[in-house]
Amino acid sequence: MDVMMRLILAQGMLGLNNGVFYAMLSLGLAVIFGMLNVVNFAHGALYMLGAFVALILSSYLGPWIGLDALHIGFWPALIITPIVVGCFGMLIERTMLRWLYKFDPIYGLLLTFGIALVLQGVFSNYFNSAGTPYPAQPESLRGVVHLGFMVFPKYRLFAILFSIVVCFLTWYVIERTRLGATLRAGVENPELVQAFGINVPRMITLTFGFGTGLAGLAGVLAAPIYSVSPLMGADIIIIVFAVVVIGGMGSILGAITAGLALGLIEGITKVFYAPAANTVIFFLMVVVLLIRPAGLFGRQN
Amino acid sequence: MAEPAAATTVKTSEPLLSVRGLNAFYGESHVLHGIDFDLREGEVVTLLGRNGAGRTTTLRAMLGLVDRRSGSVKVRGHEIIDLPTHRIAHLGLLGYCPEERGIFASLSVEENLMLPPTLGEGGMSVEEIYRMFPNLEEVRRRTGMRISGGEQQMLAIARILRTGARLLLLDEITEGLAPVIVKTLGRMIGDLKQRGLTIILVEQNFRFASRLADRHYVIEHGKVIDRIDGADLDKNMERLNRYLSV
Numbered sequence: 001m002d003v004m005m006r007l008i009l010a011q012g013m014l015g016l017n018n019g020v021f022y023a024m025l026s027l028g029l030a031v032i033f034g035m036l037n038v039v040n041f042a043h044g045a046l047y048m049l050g051a052f053v054a055l056i057l058s059s060y061l062g063p064w065i066g067l068d069a070l071h072i073g074f075w076p077a078l079i080i081t082p083i084v085v086g087c088f089g090m091l092i093e094r095t096m097l098r099w100l101y102k103f104d105p106i107y108g109l110l111l112t113f114g115i116a117l118v119l120q121g122v123f124s125n126y127f128n129s130a131g132t133p134y135p136a137q138p139e140s141l142r143g144v145v146h147l148g149f150m151v152f153p154k155y156r157l158f159a160i161l162f163s164i165v166v167c168f169l170t171w172y173v174i175e176r177t178r179l180g181a182t183l184r185a186g187v188e189n190p191e192l193v194q195a196f197g198i199n200v201p202r203m204i205t206l207t208f209g210f211g212t213g214l215a216g217l218a219g220v221l222a223a224p225i226y227s228v229s230p231l232m233g234a235d236i237i238i239i240v241f242a243v244v245v246i247g248g249m250g251s252i253l254g255a256i257t258a259g260l261a262l263g264l265i266e267g268i269t270k271v272f273y274a275p276a277a278n279t280v281i282f283f284l285m286v287v288v289l290l291i292r293p294a295g296l297f298g299r300q301n
Numbered sequence: 302m303a304e305p306a307a308a309t310t311v312k313t314s315e316p317l318l319s320v321r322g323l324n325a326f327y328g329e330s331h332v333l334h335g336i337d338f339d340l341r342e343g344e345v346v347t348l349l350g351r352n353g354a355g356r357t358t359t360l361r362a363m364l365g366l367v368d369r370r371s372g373s374v375k376v377r378g379h380e381i382i383d384l385p386t387h388r389i390a391h392l393g394l395l396g397y398c399p400e401e402r403g404i405f406a407s408l409s410v411e412e413n414l415m416l417p418p419t420l421g422e423g424g425m426s427v428e429e430i431y432r433m434f435p436n437l438e439e440v441r442r443r444t445g446m447r448i449s450g451g452e453q454q455m456l457a458i459a460r461i462l463r464t465g466a467r468l469l470l471l472d473e474i475t476e477g478l479a480p481v482i483v484k485t486l487g488r489m490i491g492d493l494k495q496r497g498l499t500i501i502l503v504e505q506n507f508r509f510a511s512r513l514a515d516r517h518y519v520i521e522h523g524k525v526i527d528r529i530d531g532a533d534l535d536k537n538m539e540r541l542n543r544y545l546s547v
Contacts, residue, residue, distance in 0.1 A: 187407070194366075195389075196461075196464075
């Protein structure tokens with residue numbers, strides 16, 4: 001294999017690693033936008049919250065409650081964090097977002113933007129803005145794997161595979177199961193679904209909880225890779241919104257595909273012209289908007 | 302002829318559905334001004350009237366799909382006027398087929414069929430439904446928008462038969478359909494009546510239901526202005542035509 005090819009594959013893998021986070025976050029945004037017609041600007045902050053919940057579980061919770069020896073590790077955090085963040089999301093939906101559905105969607109956007117700023121502010125106040133390393137990466141995922149063209153950190157490979165499985169399961173549940181059919185029907189005609197005897201408001205709350213839970217899950221997965229910082233969500237969310245626009249607002253498959261593809265493209269761009277890596281996604285967004293305004297997978301109408 | 306049968310049901314059971322003084326509003330506009338009617342188990346009645354008279358709104362108000370409503374709607378003795386919409390179907394064993402059919406475009410025919418949750422026992426099985434509507438089985442993998450209008454109408458009715466609903470609210474099911482399909486639907490209503498289901502038909506085409514209905518209620522300006530028994534329909538044709546003529 002020549003050097004160029006190796007370089008492309010290696011950057012591709014690193015790009016894919018970013019791509020799975022784009023995919024998971026834009027998937028959550030797509031689910032929420034599809035069901036609630038809300039552009040959740042707090043999504044990045046909830047991703048950050050997820051990383052912090054994992055960090056707190058491992059390093060701070062024990063001392064806070066007087067049990068210095070208590071360190072809740074990565075595997076329990078992988079389960080606890082999405083639940084905590086999802087419940088927080090449901091609380092937001094129940095107490096605030098719910099009152100705004102009857103108004104223009106811009107109000108939901110402004111509310112979630114405000115929530116994002118508050119969360120960032122609170123965490124910036126108590127934690128280092130430059131980032132805190134997550135100490136509880138599991139022993140079994142330390143070290144590297146030889147992929148032939150490169151050595152790749154075992155944990156990152158795990159994060160890629162795990163996220164792809166989560167994305168696929170989400171797609172499967174929404175597009176192929178009865179529960180998913182109910183959700184899709186609820187998007188199309190909530191009134192009639194309600195008349196059939198389905199509690200649509202509860203379904204909306206749970207959907208928002210699920211979407212935000214996905215952001216939390218992405219946060220835990222990211223914690224061992226990037227350092228946990230109050231601004232990590234703000235950094236990634238701009239790119240994720242571009243991904244959502246490219247994939248098509250509200251399209252599940254579009255969010256997943258665009259997330260993975262754009263991560264790859266971003267990585268590979270580094271090989272050819274590194275300074276463009278940060279902007280290539282936005283360049284593509286402009287091109288897609290000009291050619292297919294509803295996104296690659298969006299319904300054009 | 303139908304009189305003796307009806308008389309016995311009067312004595313044995315109190316009304317399955319009893320609507321009293323039903324008022325309904327969309328925003329500022331007051332659409333229903335005190336609708337009253339009763340339905341006993343196993344009866345088929347029609348709500349007749351011109352467009353905009355309030356027939357569809359009567360069904361929607363029963364289901365809580367209007368902005369505001371008052372009065373009383375009792376099903377099986379339960380007052381449902383203050384309940385949230387999603388509980389009404391369960392308590393009243395109600396099955397609703399809206400005027401625009403409400404077929405979900407993003408769902409396949411089969412997904413549409415399986416969507417409404419089971420309300421009670423005695424619903425038709427999927428096999429029975431496909432026996433009753435063989436067309437639907439042929440198109441079951443297509444999406445809801447890629448089937449004919451007649452198939453959509455059958456699907457809209459079939460999916461509420463699966464749930465075990467005992468009281469069907471069918472809004473303009475013959476609208477825009479070919480005569481041969483209307484005839485099939487007429488036979489189907491007869492079948493459902495035989496099975497003991499209670500049915501409210503909102504119709505403009507009263508001839509469609511004239512052989513099946515126990516009673517016709519004429520609605521105008523959000524009120525029931527007349528009530529004609531099915532048996533007396535022929536005698537009252539002229540009166541009815543006057544109500545319905547434009």
